[in-house]
Structure formats: C-alpha cells, structure tokens
Amino acid sequence: MTNQTDFTTPIFGTEASSEDVVMSRLRKESVEPEVAYRLIKDQLIDEGNARQNLATFCQTYMDPEVTQLMSETMEKNAIDKSEYPQTAELETGCVNILADLWNAPNSERIMGTSTVGSSEACMLGGMAMKFRWRNQAIKRGLDLNAQKPNLIISSGYQVCWEKFCVYWDIEMREVPMDNGKLSMNIDKVMDYVDDYTIGVVGILGITYTGKFDDIKALDELAEAYNQTHEHELVIHIDGASGAMFVPFVDPELAWDFRLKNVVSINTSGHKYGLVYPGVGWIIWRDKEYLPEELVFDVSYLGGHMPTMAINFSRSASQIIGQYYNFYRYGFDGYKEIQERTKAGAVCIAKAVEETGLFDIYNDGANLPIVCYALKEDADVEWTLYDLADRLLMRGWQVPAYPLPDDLDNQVIQRFVCRADLGQNMATALIRDFQQCIEELNNARILCHEKQEAHVHGFTH
Numbered sequence: 001m002t003n004q005t006d007f008t009t010p011i012f013g014t015e016a017s018s019e020d021v022v023m024s025r026l027r028k029e030s031v032e033p034e035v036a037y038r039l040i041k042d043q044l045i046d047e048g049n050a051r052q053n054l055a056t057f058c059q060t061y062m063d064p065e066v067t068q069l070m071s072e073t074m075e076k077n078a079i080d081k082s083e084y085p086q087t088a089e090l091e092t093g094c095v096n097i098l099a100d101l102w103n104a105p106n107s108e109r110i111m112g113t114s115t116v117g118s119s120e121a122c123m124l125g126g127m128a129m130k131f132r133w134r135n136q137a138i139k140r141g142l143d144l145n146a147q148k149p150n151l152i153i154s155s156g157y158q159v160c161w162e163k164f165c166v167y168w169d170i171e172m173r174e175v176p177m178d179n180g181k182l183s184m185n186i187d188k189v190m191d192y193v194d195d196y197t198i199g200v201v202g203i204l205g206i207t208y209t210g211k212f213d214d215i216k217a218l219d220e221l222a223e224a225y226n227q228t229h230e231h232e233l234v235i236h237i238d239g240a241s242g243a244m245f246v247p248f249v250d251p252e253l254a255w256d257f258r259l260k261n262v263v264s265i266n267t268s269g270h271k272y273g274l275v276y277p278g279v280g281w282i283i284w285r286d287k288e289y290l291p292e293e294l295v296f297d298v299s300y301l302g303g304h305m306p307t308m309a310i311n312f313s314r315s316a317s318q319i320i321g322q323y324y325n326f327y328r329y330g331f332d333g334y335k336e337i338q339e340r341t342k343a344g345a346v347c348i349a350k351a352v353e354e355t356g357l358f359d360i361y362n363d364g365a366n367l368p369i370v371c372y373a374l375k376e377d378a379d380v381e382w383t384l385y386d387l388a389d390r391l392l393m394r395g396w397q398v399p400a401y402p403l404p405d406d407l408d409n410q411v412i413q414r415f416v417c418r419a420d421l422g423q424n425m426a427t428a429l430i431r432d433f434q435q436c437i438e439e440l441n442n443a444r445i446l447c448h449e450k451q452e453a454h455v456h457g458f459t460h
C-alpha cells in the first residue's frame with residue numbers, strides 16, 4: 001500500500017486525502033476503509049441538513065433501533081420470497097394493514113404490493129386501469145384505434161403521472177384547478193370523460209398546495225355515470241402524502257375504499273408512513289381491478305407467490321422499516337405523531353399570518369403543510385425568492401415556486417412539516433422567519449426581481 005504512510009498518519013495526512021474524492025475514472029489503488037468513510041462523509045458535509053429541509057415530504061428521522069434493524073437487513077432481497085419467507089410475511093402484513101386502514105370491503109379479495117415509492121405504485125395503478133379498460137373495451141366492441149386512451153387528473157398532478165402517460169402512450173386530460181379550492185374543479189370533470197377514459201385520478205394531497213380533491217363528489221359523479229353507461233368510470237387515489245395521514249387525523253373523511261368507485265390507492269411509505277426514502281405501496285380493492293396479465297409468479301417455499309411490482313431486486317430493509325413503524329407505533333402512536341405534526345404546522349401558519357404580509361393558501365388543517373403567497377398590496381421590496389435565500393442562510397430549505405398555469409402562475413412558498421419538526425424546532429423556525437423578514441425589510445440589495453416566477457428549490 002503506498003497511499004497510507006503508516007499507522008500514525010492522520011486521515012487528513014494520507015495521500016488519498018490530498019486527491020479529489022470525486023472520481024470520473026476508477027482509482028487504481030484501494031483506500032483504507034476508515035479513510036474512505038471519512039473522506040466520502042466529508043465530501044457530503046456542506047450539503048443541506050435534512051432535518052431543516054422543509055421542501056420535502058420524505059422522512060428525515062427514524063428511531064435508532066429501526067435504523068439498526070434496517071442496516072442489519074439491507075442484504076435481504078425483497079423479491080427472494082423463498083429465501084426470506086418471513087420478510088415476505090411482513091410485507092403481506094403491511095399490505096393487509098393498509099387495506100384495513102383504507103376500509104377495503106373484503107380483505108379476502110384485495111391485492112397489493114410494496115413498491116420503491118409512489119411513482120412505481122402510480123405506474124402500477126395506471127397500468128391496471130389501462131389493461132382493464134382495454135379488456136372491457138374489446139368486449140364492448142370499441143374501436144381501439146380510433147383514439148388514444150385517456151387519463152383524467154387535475155393540473156396539480158405530480159410528475160409521475162406525466163411519466164405514466166408518456167410511457168404508456170396515454171392522453172393526459174388535465175382538469176383545471178378550482179381557483180377557490182386549489183384542487184380539481186369538480187364541476188368540469190365530466191366534460192373530459194369519454195369511452196376511452198381509463199380512469200380518473202383523485203389526489204389526496206396536491207403536492208403544490210396540500211389540498212385534497214373532493215373525492216366523495218368525484219365518486220358520486222362516477223356512480224351516476226356508471227349507472228347509465230356500459231363503460232365503467234373508475235377512480236384511483238394518489239394518496240402519496242395523505243393516505244397515511246388522513247386515516248389518523250380525520251377518520252370520518254370518506255376518500256378511500258368506502259367509496260364504491262375507488263378501485264386502487266397508492267401511498268409513499270417514506271412520506272407520512274414515517275420510513276426513510278425507498279418505499280411505497282399500492283392496494284387494489286378487489287382482484288377484479290388488477291388484470292391477470294399484470295400478475296406474475298415468483299417461487300415461494302416450493303410454491304408460487306404473485307408479484308406485480310415493476311422492479312425485481314431491491315433491499316427488503318425499507319419494508320422491514322415500515323413494518324417496524326406499524327408494530328411499534330400502532331394506531332394510537334401514528335395518530336399522536338400525525339396530530340402533533342399537524343399542531344406544529346397550524347402554529348407555524350398562524351405565525352406566518354400574523355406578519356400581515358401573506359395570503360395563506362394552506363394553514364396546515366388538512367395536511368401539515370403551510371403554503372402562502374405575498375399579499376399583492378404587501379408594502380415590501382423583496383420577493384419570496386429573497387425570503388427563501390435568507391432562510392437558507394439559517395439552514396432552512398424552503399422552496400418558492402409558481403402554481404400551475406390555471407392558477408395564474410401565482411408564486412407561493414411552502415413549508416412541509418414532518419414528525420421530526422418538534423415544537424422546539426418549530427419555534428426556532430418561526431423566530432428565524434420573523435428575523436429574516438426584518439433583515440429583508442432593512443436590506444438595500446435585492447437579488448430577485450419582483451416579476452420573475454420560477455421554481456426555487458425542490459418542490460416534490
């Protein structure tokens with residue numbers, strides 16, 4: 001070894017430490033593990049602090065016990081059901097728990113799987129709708145070549161739906177957002193439905209605003225349509241952020257399988273399921289809504305087990321992490337955590353409102369998200385982009401971005417509150433927020449022109 005002088009050489013005196021850690025070609029020689037660890041860890045040192053990243057819905061804290069459990073199970077491949085049958089059982093357990101939480105009418109008839117995140121889950125939900133629509137359209141004698149199948153969704157959709165439509169050659173029909181409610185305009189939805197509609201997506205937690213589509217109203221429209229048409233209008237719920245939050249804080253709200261035409265629901269385990277990034281879920285209310293062509297067999301203890309995910313190999317540790325959370329917290333634990341998170345968001349929203357400078361778009365009352373725009377008549381020289389910069393100086397990552405076109409490109413700013421934003425941190429955030437505004441009010445140099453509207457920071 002030439003890159004380590006001797007055992008007394010400190011890590012920052014090694015040859016490796018005098019070279020760039022970021023390689024574009026493989027190094028010729030090896031580096032000692034402790035040196036490699038330190039140098040790569042240091043390479044990441046000036047990155048944003050995840051705990052202060054209020055731009056993301058993704059979990060940034062888990063118990064040390066589960067972190068250990070997950071790191072001890074990283075080598076398990078989730079698809080090897082035969083080698084890891086107990087792990088497979090935990091996954092099935094999670095699927096059953098979610099189906100129950102979402103009020104599936106018949107637990108014997110459900111189908112479901114873990115995925116890498118909601119994106120894979122949405123892809124599966126969309127594919128199931130497309131295949132089922134096609135099978136039924138053939139039976140009805142519809143000319144499949146006359147036009148493309150279409151999917152109906154509000155213009156507040158997350159990018160994964162755009163991907164789904166591009167990958168599967170589906171026409172995306174965007175229902176405008178209702179300006180007052182910042183969610184799908186229910187009065188207009190049916191204008192977009194025809195025989196080529198594979199389904200409607202209702203969003204439980206629009207990424208940009210945190211608002212919920214009125215899914216009960218959507219279900220009533222679908223029911224009325226289905227009473228008079230042979231073509232069946234089905235609903236998929238994109239509950240990436242809301243489906244593991246609402247059942248605990250607002251169990252009365254009917255958005256799930258209690259509604260007859262809701263056939264599938266996805267969620268991100270790594271959002272309010274409280275697991276580190278890498279896990280999502282999808283559940284179908286009944287086997288009927290997941291065409292057989294999309295179900296494949298893997299071997300399982302000498303027999304077979306159905307699999308419907310797109311990905312094959314991946315670590316089971318995230319699934320085990322999800323199971324740990326379900327097991328450790330139970331219903332009451334989740335409820336308490338989510339309610340506390342919500343209380344923090346409401347408290348932050350109040351502080352934002354009290355400045356008198358902002359119109360509040362979301363006050364944390366449904367999802368724990370605080371969303372606001374600068375008042376049109378706010379007598380200030382700065383923009384939300386300046387405020388984002390200023391907050392970043394104190395470590396807070398907060399995006400500012402324009403809303404979709406039909407909401408006039410209004411620039412808003414958003415705090416996503418998560419379980420690890422405790423009351424102390426929320427208080428620190430409020431104090432910093434107020435001080436940043438004061439600093440901006442006294443500042444002379446502005447970096448962001450008032451008119452420009454662009455995405456500033458990560459918004460998903």
Ligand SMILES: *Cc1c(COP(=O)(O)O)cnc(C)c1O
Binds near residue numbers: 117122239
């Ligand atoms: C985050 C999000 C997604 C994508 O989820 P991933 O788990 O990050 O793949 C899809 N839809 C909505 C509404 C989201 O908020």
